[in-house]
Structures are given as structure tokens and as C-alpha cells.
Amino acid sequence: TLFQSPEEGWQLYTSAQAPDGKCICTAVIPAQSTCSRDGRSRELRQLMEKVQNVSQSMEVLELRTYRDLQYVRSMETLMRSLDARLRAADGSLSAKSFQELKDRMSELLPLSSVLEQYKADTRTIVRLREEVRNLSSSLAAIQEEMGAYGYEDLQQRVMALEARLHACAQKLGCGKLTGVSNPITIRAMGSRFGSWMTDTMAPSADSRVWYMDGYYKGRRVLEFRTLGDFIKGQNFIQHLLPQPWAGTGHVVYNGSLFYNKYQSNVVVKYHFRSRSVLVQRSLPGAGYNNTFPYSWGGFSDMDFMVDESGLWAVYTTNQNAGNIVVSRLDPHTLEVVRSWDTGYPKRSAGEAFMICGVLYVTNSHLAGAKVYFAYFTNTSSYEYTDVPFHNQYSHISMLDYNPRERALYTWNNGHQVLYNVTLFHVISTAGDP
Numbered sequence: 001t002l003f004q005s006p007e008e009g010w011q012l013y014t015s016a017q018a019p020d021g022k023c024i025c026t027a028v029i030p031a032q033s034t035c036s037r038d039g040r041s042r043e044l045r046q047l048m049e050k051v052q053n054v055s056q057s058m059e060v061l062e063l064r065t066y067r068d069l070q071y072v073r074s075m076e077t078l079m080r081s082l083d084a085r086l087r088a089a090d091g092s093l094s095a096k097s098f099q100e101l102k103d104r105m106s107e108l109l110p111l112s113s114v115l116e117q118y119k120a121d122t123r124t125i126v127r128l129r130e131e132v133r134n135l136s137s138s139l140a141a142i143q144e145e146m147g148a149y150g151y152e153d154l155q156q157r158v159m160a161l162e163a164r165l166h167a168c169a170q171k172l173g174c175g176k177l178t179g180v181s182n183p184i185t186i187r188a189m190g191s192r193f194g195s196w197m198t199d200t201m202a203p204s205a206d207s208r209v210w211y212m213d214g215y216y217k218g219r220r221v222l223e224f225r226t227l228g229d230f231i232k233g234q235n236f237i238q239h240l241l242p243q244p245w246a247g248t249g250h251v252v253y254n255g256s257l258f259y260n261k262y263q264s265n266v267v268v269k270y271h272f273r274s275r276s277v278l279v280q281r282s283l284p285g286a287g288y289n290n291t292f293p294y295s296w297g298g299f300s301d302m303d304f305m306v307d308e309s310g311l312w313a314v315y316t317t318n319q320n321a322g323n324i325v326v327s328r329l330d331p332h333t334l335e336v337v338r339s340w341d342t343g344y345p346k347r348s349a350g351e352a353f354m355i356c357g358v359l360y361v362t363n364s365h366l367a368g369a370k371v372y373f374a375y376f377t378n379t380s381s382y383e384y385t386d387v388p389f390h391n392q393y394s395h396i397s398m399l400d401y402n403p404r405e406r407a408l409y410t411w412n413n414g415h416q417v418l419y420n421v422t423l424f425h426v427i428s429t430a431g432d433p
Helices: 039-088 095-108 111-145 151-171 227-232
Strands: 002-005 010-017 023-028 176-180 184-188 194-197 209-213 216-224 236-253 256-261 266-271 276-282 303-307 310-315 323-329 336-345 352-355 358-362 370-376 381-388 396-402 407-412 415-424
Touching: 039 111, 176 358, 176 370, 176 381, 184 227, 194 236, 194 396, 194 407, 209 227, 209 236, 216 227, 236 266, 236 276, 236 310, 236 396, 256 303, 303 352, 303 396, 310 352, 323 358, 336 358, 336 370, 336 381, 352 396
Parallel strands: 236 303
Antiparallel strands: 002 010, 010 023, 176 415, 184 415, 194 209, 209 216, 216 236, 236 256, 256 266, 266 276, 303 310, 310 323, 323 336, 352 358, 358 370, 370 381, 396 407, 407 415
16 A cells, blocks of 8 residues: 655655565655656656666565465475375274275365475566666666666666566465454554454545444444544545445445435445546445344345455345355446355354455454355355454454455444455466366
């Protein structure tokens, strides 16, 4: 995420977490010697900022790959240990039991090729990082001399690196949730219930934060210029919604707020720039007014989410006997594109969020909660999970995934909290279909 201070031109890059749990921050000090009136110098400065963006993205990508590589390596160690134990126990098991275990081992063996692919990807990322460093050094030298020799060549190298980084990020883009980090408390502000968020579709330079206190009949939305301003409680404007909201399941997507109109099953799309409602539509059969809320209540009948594939609504109907329904919505018309009945009772769910087309459900909103259930929309199947989730302040009333930042946003008993997530990426190796 990119935060800017226009007064001094400083840039601070953050949102990466190292394997030892430390937060990685990189501050870039403006080049004071650059003449802003020189067109070429201005272009050179912009190019240097672009390289810094690529460099930070590389660092975040390397951290994600490192975590996943450690996970796969531990799997390989377990497989080898299990294989050795099976060989040693050859004579002590029945023929049927031994064959079943051997068959299970055969199913796990393909993970070895995935490990080799991860090792290759890690080497590729190291090479890319070295190229970025070399290019950054070249740009710094040129900027110091106030020259423009080789500018076009450097620009082409930046574009090529960006393309390669994008391809690498796409390759590692989606995966299965395997871990949730410890909570990172951003601020303690407002009442026990509420929601806060950033735009999941905004460019990296746009770090605005929206804040909505309370869970029913509210109309006031605060828009902070940056996360730093949100932390300090400064530089914000107010939006007064024409219709009040219900619940805390709101989401900001591509410049618009999507929320549930109070005492109805109507979805409202409010556009911030024009300060107007672009469209509103009833969600067919959806319960409202605390008919089918999450376990904590709070008019949380309808929950809107955004992941890598678009806009979703999570709710329940009488026809589905109180079980969670997840629907893809057209963000322009709010029409339902497709729906899935997950079979999971909504009143037993603490909260839920979408990652890569998979709905993840927590088993409680209180202390001791964990990610307990996952529904895969691509296969219309589900599984029970056991992903620990540290509920630090003991009462979660909002939980949403932001695909741009690969983080979970949470409102926890009056605290605004972030979690990093770890996704396990299965990469197809050569020869795979």
C-alpha cells in the first residue's frame, strides 16, 4: 500500500510481514537536487518512483513465496518420515492396511514436484530482485548527475520488469487459506460495532479509508485521505447516505459503497464522487431485520464481499432453511449472476469472508474463534477446516478480505484490526494438464 505526504513528497511503503513477524516498512526520501522545472528530470523521478513500487512488490512477493516454501518443505519432510515408517512397519501391518497406507503415500508424492517448482520460482524472484536493484542504482546515478543518458533503455527495462512481476504475481495470486497472522491493531475508535475498509479496486496510490460506526440506522460515512490520517483522526470528509444502513457487511468497490438498506432486503450502490445512489435492487428472498443474522446478531442478515473475482453477497432465505447462500452479483446492475447453497447454518457462523471464490466461515464471533468451514464455488463442494484465528478483543462484528492488500479487515469490540493471510498455491509443473 502506498501512503503519501504531499507536503514533503515522502513515500512510505508498508503491509508486508517478515517470517519472524516483524513489519517491513521502506521509506523513500525525495531527491532534493532534482529540478522540477526540467521535463526530463521529472520523467526520471517518476520512473524512479515506479522502480521503488516494483521493488516493494518484489519484497512482498518474496515474503509470500518464502512462507509457502517453508510450508511445502515441512510437507516433504512429513512425507519422507511417513514413507520411512511405512517401510519399517512392513511386517507389523495387515496386508490391507499396509496397501491403504501405500496408496495414500502415492497420492501425496506429486507434492514433491510442486516443491521443486517452488524452489525454481524462488530463484526466479531472487534474480528479479537483483535486476531491480541494479536498475535502481543506475537510475540513482543518472538522477545525481542530472543527465538523461539511456533514459529510453531504462524505461524499457522497468516495463519489462513490471510485466515479469505481474506474471509472477498472477501465478501466485490465488490459493487455499492455510494461516491467519496475529492481529495488528490500527486504532481503537467508535462503538462496539461497526465497519471500516479501503477500496478493493483502487490503484496503489489511493489509500483512502472509509469508516462507518454502528450497525443500524446509520447514515454517516467518514472518508479519510490515507491510513495515516485515519490513525490520527485527521483529513477526512463526511458522506451522508440518503438511506440508512443495516448491519456491518458493507464493502467499497471501484469507487462505490455497497450496503443493505435498513429494514429491507435492498442492496444500495452509493457512488462517493457523485454523492448519489447509482442503483438499488432487492435481493430475491433474502432475510433481513435480524431474521437470519450471524451469531452476534446486529442486523447482519446480508453481508457483501469482494475477492479476486468480483462482488459477492452472503445471506439466507426461507427456502434454504436458514443455511448460508452465497451469490455472485453484477456490480453494475446488482442482479444475481449465480447462487450456491452452502448447507452451513448462518446463525452458527461468527463471520465470513471470500478469498479466490472460496467462502470461509468462522465458528464464533467470540474468543476462541477459528476458521471452521470452507465452501468452494468452483466445484460446489465444501470441507471443514481448522485455521486458528486470534480474536484479541473478544467480539468481532465485521470481517472482510481485501484482495488488493491480501489482508483481513476486522472491527473487534471498538478496535480496527488487520490480519495478514497465508495462501497455499498449487502451481502446475511441466507436463501437467
